Amino acid sequence: MPEEIKAHITGIVFQVAAKPGDRLQAGDPVIVLESMKMEIPVEMPRAGAVKEIRVREGQTVQEGDTVAVLE
Amino acid sequence: MFRKVLVANRGEIARRIMRACRHVGAATVAVHSEADATAAHVADADEAVLIGPAPARESYLDIGAIIQAARRTGAEAIHPGYGFLSENWRFAEACASAGLTFIGPSAEAIRRMGDKPEARRLMAAAGVPVLPGSPGPVSDIAEAARLAEGVGFPVLLKAAAGGGGIGMAKVGEAGQLAAAFAAARRRAEAAFGNGAVYVERYLTTPRHIEVQVFGDGRGNVVHLHERECSIQRRHQKVIEESPAPGLDPVVKGRLTAAAVKGAAAIGYVNAGTLEFLLDADGSFYFLEMNTRLQVEHPVTEEVTGLDLVVAQLRVAAGEPLPWKQDTIAQRGAAIECRVYAEDPAKNFLPSPGTISRLEVPAGDGIRVESGVVAGSAVTVHYDPLLLKLVAHGPSRAEAIARMSEALDRCVIDGVKTTIPFLRRVLAHPDYRRGAVHTQMVEQGAFNA
Numbered sequence: 001m002p003e004e005i006k007a008h009i010t011g012i013v014f015q016v017a018a019k020p021g022d023r024l025q026a027g028d029p030v031i032v033l034e035s036m037k038m039e040i041p042v043e044m045p046r047a048g049a050v051k052e053i054r055v056r057e058g059q060t061v062q063e064g065d066t067v068a069v070l071e
Numbered sequence: 072m073f074r075k076v077l078v079a080n081r082g083e084i085a086r087r088i089m090r091a092c093r094h095v096g097a098a099t100v101a102v103h104s105e106a107d108a109t110a111a112h113v114a115d116a117d118e119a120v121l122i123g124p125a126p127a128r129e130s131y132l133d134i135g136a137i138i139q140a141a142r143r144t145g146a147e148a149i150h151p152g153y154g155f156l157s158e159n160w161r162f163a164e165a166c167a168s169a170g171l172t173f174i175g176p177s178a179e180a181i182r183r184m185g186d187k188p189e190a191r192r193l194m195a196a197a198g199v200p201v202l203p204g205s206p207g208p209v210s211d212i213a214e215a216a217r218l219a220e221g222v223g224f225p226v227l228l229k230a231a232a233g234g235g236g237i238g239m240a241k242v243g244e245a246g247q248l249a250a251a252f253a254a255a256r257r258r259a260e261a262a263f264g265n266g267a268v269y270v271e272r273y274l275t276t277p278r279h280i281e282v283q284v285f286g287d288g289r290g291n292v293v294h295l296h297e298r299e300c301s302i303q304r305r306h307q308k309v310i311e312e313s314p315a316p317g318l319d320p321v322v323k324g325r326l327t328a329a330a331v332k333g334a335a336a337i338g339y340v341n342a343g344t345l346e347f348l349l350d351a352d353g354s355f356y357f358l359e360m361n362t363r364l365q366v367e368h369p370v371t372e373e374v375t376g377l378d379l380v381v382a383q384l385r386v387a388a389g390e391p392l393p394w395k396q397d398t399i400a401q402r403g404a405a406i407e408c409r410v411y412a413e414d415p416a417k418n419f420l421p422s423p424g425t426i427s428r429l430e431v432p433a434g435d436g437i438r439v440e441s442g443v444v445a446g447s448a449v450t451v452h453y454d455p456l457l458l459k460l461v462a463h464g465p466s467r468a469e470a471i472a473r474m475s476e477a478l479d480r481c482v483i484d485g486v487k488t489t490i491p492f493l494r495r496v497l498a499h500p501d502y503r504r505g506a507v508h509t510q511m512v513e514q515g516a517f518n519a
Contacts, residue, residue: 010423011451036412036421036455038305060451 004066011035013059022050073097073148077141080152082442085112088150091380100144104130125452131155148172157363174387184360194357197336199329202356208267218270230259231267276508277348282330283371287392288340294327301507311367312406313374316505322353373405373463404467408493412455415492427485432477436463
């Protein structure tokens with residue numbers, strides 16, 4: 001069932017590490033945020049396939065924003 | 072002395088440098104990004120120049136924009152602070168080419184010490200102990216394996232072009248080396264565009280001790296004693312102090328002598344710091360040299376009673392160093408706590424926001440170096456350091472007592488801060504008896 005992955009901090013999207021269709025393991029990075037000189041991955045909460053990526057590199061996201069959706 | 076100095080930095084260190092400028096009668100120029108138009112360091116300056124948008128690489132790291140700001144305002148010298156362009160030899164060179172004085176060492180010294188294998192080679196040649204390891208970057212696994220066997224496991228793999236702990240990996244035994252070496256090369260390549268890695272002996276629970284040095288450009292180098300900086304998270308310091316508690320006077324004498332010898336060997340001018348790892352048996356090894364003012368310089372100022380930033384300005388302006396080695400003494404003890412906009416309950420995740428309320432402590436032996444005021448925005452674009460609390464006392468116990476009270480009285484609303492964590496460190500029995508090492512935070516010694 002679809003599940004939204006939310007950013008756990010406010011930051012700038014440094015890297016989009018996955019694309020729709022990718023099958024990833026729990027803990028794999030989906031995107032990497034940059035905040036205050038730190039790179040912080042937003043990780044897969046469980047194993048599954050990425051349905052949608054909702055952000056692009058360079059975009060600012062707020063804590064709680066949806067960054068990706070799992071199938 | 073300079074009539075006007077441009078400060079190529081932001082936050083607390085920009086304000087600290089401007090204070091020193093006022094002390095010597097120099098006018099100040101701030102540079103700032105669009106995000107920092109109303110920042111405290113801009114308000115402090117006599118003049119301010121907008122140099123670009125919020126991202127640091129388009130503003131505080133833009134060499135051309137900063138040189139142009141200096142020219143336009145008629146500044147004669149540039150103080151780089153720490154971070155940003157402070158250890159960029161091209162910036163020092165660009166200042167010189169533009170006829171501006173770079174307040175710091177020569178571009179050559181910055182370049183040589185910034186190349187970590189080169190720094191290691193130079194220091195070893197000067198007789199400064201270095202960790203057993205590869206003499207230069209290692210690019211194939213066979214060579215890495217041979218070196219690791221010689222050094223003895225565990226070993227540390229480090230990115231040659233790296234810093235700040237990025238790309239470091241501990242390898243416990245020979246069987247793990249091949250995979251770790253490949254991963255370290257990949258990470259170094261991704262982070263620094265250079266996959267070179269070097270191999271070093273890994274010390275299990277070392278202390279991080281550093282020595283403040285100062286060269287006057289006339290062949291004299293003095294030291295201003297040591298700082299203990301073992302309390303670190305993500306290889307970055309959070310609490311520093313001077314003197315280093317319980318440091319054997321014989322070892323201390325060797326450390327300071329090695330630091331002076333190392334700095335003199337490269338003809339070092341202005342303020343710099345040699346960082347060492349101290350092993351439990353009293354042996355110590357050169358880690359790296361920071362060719363700039365350190366974040367933690369106030370603890371040295373408090374125990375020596377000397378102003379390092381004023382001395383930086385004077386020496387850069389061609390005046391002699393105002394101190395002789397035998398007059399530089401440590402009086403009492405000083406501690407610095409770095410207050411970051413980070414959530415210690417969430418593994419020190421950044422906590423941007425707006426400071427809605429700020430109450431800073433004051434009183435005997437308390438010094439506050441703050442980059443923010445009530446109403447300041449703490450953005451995702453820059454380092455999370457908000458302010459530094461510094462406590463000085465006649466003894467270490469007294470300094471700890473003053474710092475504990477300062478932490479209790481410091482109120483920062485609007486962002487999460489490291490204050491609860493700092494309180495736990497100060498209250499910890501191992502910290503109180505000075506039994507510290509660099510792995511304590513990661514091992515969870517101060518967890519709630």
